[in-house]
Amino acid sequence: MDNEYVRIKALNGKALGSDEFRKEFGIEYAYVVGGMYKAITSAEMIAVLSRRGILAFLGSGGLRHEAVSQEISSIREKISDGVFGVNIIHTPKNTEAEEKLIDLMLDNEIRFIEAAAFISVTPSLVKYKIKGLTRNEHGDVVSRNRIMVKISRSEAAEVFMRPIPDSIISELLCRGAITASEADLAAGIPLADAVTVETDSGGHTDGGVAYAVFPSVMYLRDRIMKEYNYRSKIYIGAAGGIGDPDAASAAFMMGADYIMTGSVNQCTAEAGTSDIVKDMLSIATVHDTDYAPSADMFEMNSRSQVLKRGTLYCVRAKKIYELYNRYDSLESIDSQTRDMLEKRMFHDSLENVFAESARYYPMSVIQRAEKEPKLKMFIVFKSYFHRSSKAALNGDEKDISNFQINCGPAMGAFNSFVKGTRLENWRDRHADEIAVLIMEKAAEKMNEFFRERFIAG
Structure with a gap:
């Protein structure tokens, strides 16, 4: 033994x-x-x-x-x-x-x-x-x-x-x-x-x-x-x-x-993201994430887990999904809701959003969208997910309420683990050091686990 x-x-x-x-x-x-x-x-x-x-x-x-x-x-x-x-x-x-x-x-x-x-x-x-x-x-x-x-x-x-x-x-x-x-x-x-x-x-x-x-x-x-x-x-x-x-x-x-x-x-x-996103992530807890519709198949309520603390993206992405299912066209959306979309989420008219989004689709799809209101609405709404991700990556502080930051509770767990140490500041965090730290400390945990059981035996 x-x-x-x-x-x-x-x-x-x-x-x-x-x-x-x-x-x-x-x-x-x-x-x-x-x-x-x-x-x-x-x-x-x-x-x-x-x-x-x-x-x-x-x-x-x-x-x-x-x-x-x-x-x-x-x-x-x-x-x-x-x-x-x-x-x-x-x-x-x-x-x-x-x-x-x-x-x-x-x-x-x-x-x-x-x-x-x-x-x-x-x-x-x-x-x-x-x-x-x-x-x-x-x-x-x-x-x-x-x-x-x-x-x-x-x-x-x-x-x-x-x-x-x-x-x-x-x-x-x-x-x-x-x-x-x-x-x-x-x-x-x-x-x-x-x-x-x-x-x-x-x-x-x-x-x-x-x-x-x-x-x-x-x-x-x-x-x-x-x-x-x-x-x-x-x-x-x-x-x-x-x-x-x-x-x-x-x-x-x-x-x-x-x-x-x-x-x-x-x-x-x-990490290839903005400093402001890193600031937000560094104070996240294990309870600061939620599921929201994502760009991939959002119309089918495909979901991804995101940071909810400090941003309204989660709430607004769910709103996009709700509106897509409730309305058949952009024109049928009531004026108050449309105003909210244009001023708070897209920062532009929905028509301008569609025109800008058209650059990323084949001409055949855009021609169909001009004739099919639901498809046009889909293209406009889908762009919100790409805009929110881009805003976060670029650190566009004036659009922080729309930041889409994919994140799981592991982020909060790590923050708890390093609280009170130099790694509490993300600028002192390096991916390789985190990896080695987690692995070496995990080995210590397992050694302790086996040691206690051998002693108990």
């Missing part, structure tokens, strides 16, 4: 999680930083994390193709041989843009992508996975390009853990997107190398409970791996609500191969 006690007591942050995961992904800590919208997970943040042996994903959501390319170049200038990846958000209404982004990943030899908001296996993801497949000396298929899928439901996880559909492999082969050799190697392997189980978190989430959802996905992984006799392990990570060492240690105790953080990283010196 004494020898075993010494071994457990020696646990440190680098020993948490899966050794295999760290080795295969070329990192020192089983700690991953997820991609955040419009490069909030910035090139600078990725660089400091990579230097500490931590994998981080560039937030490509909301960025134009050229901007993503520039960010990748900027990262490579800072860390020529460092490990990093790019977050890819599913765009079901624009598969061409999604495939173009995947091609950019292949052209730039990006070896890790974080696939978010995907509910099914798509040809673009399969192409990324298949390109460059080889066999090692043992005859096992080896992936050069690795996919970490972020999901919040077990049924979504299942489709990525089962073998890649033959129909998609055949389609890619017929298109000449892959070779016959690559198609042969792809038979019987899963798309996902790792699955991140995202529970109650900032941004899009089903608000799941980690202690229920995570184990169910882990059990599912074990059954599928046994069913198909996979030679390589599919790693399972935990995300959502992880902002302090206690949450991190709980995730590892549940069996997580790695953890992923998000919210806490946007309140750091390296």
